[in-house]
Amino acid sequence: MSLFQNLLVIAFLVIVSAFFSFAEIGLASARRIRLQQMIEAGDARAGRVLALQEQPGIFFTVVQVALNAIAILGGIVGEQALSPFLASGLHSLFGPAPWIDTAGLLLSFLLVTSLFIIFADLMPKRLAMTWPEQVAVLVVKPIGFCLAVLKPVVLMYDGIATGLFGLLGIQINREDRITFDDVSAMVDAGTASGALHKQEQHLIENVFELDTRTVTFAMTPRDSVVFLRLQDDDQQLKAKISDHPHSKFLVCDDHIDSVVGFVESKDILKRTLNQQAISLNRELVVKNILAIPDTLTLSELLERFKVTNQDLALILNEYALVVGIVTLNDVMKTLMGDLVSPFTEEQIVRRDEHSWLVDGVTPVEDLKRALDLDALPHEEQYQTVAGFLMFQLKKIPKRTDSVEFAGYKFEVVDIDNYRIDQVLVTRLSGQSD
Structure with missing residues (x-):
C-alpha cells in the first residue's frame, strides 16, 4: 500500500x-x-x-x-x-x-x-x-x-x-450501597459548586443525623421545664401561664418526677375568659402524655409522634426519673435550624479567627463540623460539649478548667448550678485553619 x-x-x-x-x-x-x-x-x-x-x-x-x-x-x-x-x-x-x-x-x-x-x-x-x-x-x-x-x-x-x-478469593461483585459518607461528599461538592446553599447542606446532613441523635439532643432539660402542680391554686396557675406562655404544660403531683399528664393552655384560657375555676383536680381535663426512654433516636421519636398523633413527649431515664420533655417543634428546630427559628441564639459563635464561644449543650457532631474535626476521643460515651469536658476532666468542671485536644483548647468560662453553660474554644498557636 x-x-x-x-x-x-x-x-x-x-x-x-x-x-x-x-x-x-x-x-x-x-x-x-x-x-x-x-x-x-x-x-x-x-x-x-x-x-x-x-x-x-x-x-x-x-x-x-x-x-x-x-x-x-x-x-x-x-x-x-x-x-x-x-x-x-x-x-x-x-x-x-x-x-x-x-x-x-x-x-x-x-x-x-x-x-x-x-x-x-x-x-x-x-x-x-x-x-x-x-x-x-x-x-x-x-x-x-x-x-x-x-x-x-x-x-x-x-x-x-x-x-x-x-x-x-477476591470478591468481584459490584456493590452499589450508598452510605452517609457518599451522600455527604456529594452534598459538599454541590455546595462548593454553588448548586446548594449552605443552609440546604446543613438541612440534608441533619436529616441523616436524625438516626444517630437521641432525643436528649432536642429536649428541654428538666431544670428548664415549667410544670403545673395539682396543689397549685388559680392564682399560681395563672402566674405560671402568664410568665411562660407555652401551648402545653406538664401536670405533676408536687414534684416533676411524679407526672400525671399534661394540659393545653387553650383549655385554661377558655375557662379563664368564661370566669370559671381552673383547678387541676376537678375542672380541667389532664391528658395522658407520651413517655419515651432517653435512648430513643429523633427518627424513632418522629415515628412515635406519627403513630400516637401527639406532639409532646416525656423523656425518662433507666431509673424512671424525668430527664426532660421534647416536642415536634423541637425536632423541627434540630432538623431545619434557622429556617424554623431564625432568631434562636446560635450554639457556636465564632469570636475571631482563632476562637469560638460554644454552648455546653451543643451536640458533638456540630462541634466537629465547626472545628473540622474527624472525631473526639471515646465520643460514644457522651453527646454534648459539656459531656466531652466532663469525660476528659474525670470530674464536675469548674470555671477556668480546660482540656487540650487536636490543637484546640477547651476552657469552661461559665457554670450554672454545676451545669457547663459556656465553653471557650481556642486554636493553639501553630495550628492552621
Whole structure:
C-alpha cells in the first residue's frame, strides 16, 4: 500500500480505538441512580446499560480484546508505513549512517504511540468522564453488537479471569450501597459548586443525623421545664401561664418526677375568659402524655409522634426519673435550624479567627463540623460539649478548667448550678485553619 493508504488505515484504527476507550469509561462511570432516572423517563437504553453493569467482566473483556488487537495492528501498520518514509528522510538529511534505520523505527513508534495516546485514549476518556450516562446509552448498542460477534472469545477470557479471581478469593461483585459518607461528599461538592446553599447542606446532613441523635439532643432539660402542680391554686396557675406562655404544660403531683399528664393552655384560657375555676383536680381535663426512654433516636421519636398523633413527649431515664420533655417543634428546630427559628441564639459563635464561644449543650457532631474535626476521643460515651469536658476532666468542671485536644483548647468560662453553660474554644498557636 502507498503511504497515504497506510495513513488512512492508521487514522481508522485510532478512531476505532477511541470509540472503545470512550465506551469503556462511559459504561464503567455511569451512575446507577442517574440511569434509573433515565429509565423512569422512558429511555430503554439505560436499562441495557444497567444490565451490562451487572456483568462488568463481559464488556471489559470486549473492550480490552478490541483495544489490544487494534494497538498491535496499529504498531504493525505504523512500522511498515512510516519507518521507511522516516528513514528515507533521515538519509536525505544526514547521509548514509548505520543508525538511520533504527532511528526511523523509533520515530515511527513514537509517532504512532503518541497518536493513540492523545486521540484514542486521553481525549475520549476525558469526554466520557464528563458525560458518563449520555455516553453509556450512546454506545451500549454497538458494544452489544461487538459482544455478540466476539462472544466465544469474550466468554473464554472472562471465564479464565473469573476463575483466577475465585482461586485468589477476591470478591468481584459490584456493590452499589450508598452510605452517609457518599451522600455527604456529594452534598459538599454541590455546595462548593454553588448548586446548594449552605443552609440546604446543613438541612440534608441533619436529616441523616436524625438516626444517630437521641432525643436528649432536642429536649428541654428538666431544670428548664415549667410544670403545673395539682396543689397549685388559680392564682399560681395563672402566674405560671402568664410568665411562660407555652401551648402545653406538664401536670405533676408536687414534684416533676411524679407526672400525671399534661394540659393545653387553650383549655385554661377558655375557662379563664368564661370566669370559671381552673383547678387541676376537678375542672380541667389532664391528658395522658407520651413517655419515651432517653435512648430513643429523633427518627424513632418522629415515628412515635406519627403513630400516637401527639406532639409532646416525656423523656425518662433507666431509673424512671424525668430527664426532660421534647416536642415536634423541637425536632423541627434540630432538623431545619434557622429556617424554623431564625432568631434562636446560635450554639457556636465564632469570636475571631482563632476562637469560638460554644454552648455546653451543643451536640458533638456540630462541634466537629465547626472545628473540622474527624472525631473526639471515646465520643460514644457522651453527646454534648459539656459531656466531652466532663469525660476528659474525670470530674464536675469548674470555671477556668480546660482540656487540650487536636490543637484546640477547651476552657469552661461559665457554670450554672454545676451545669457547663459556656465553653471557650481556642486554636493553639501553630495550628492552621
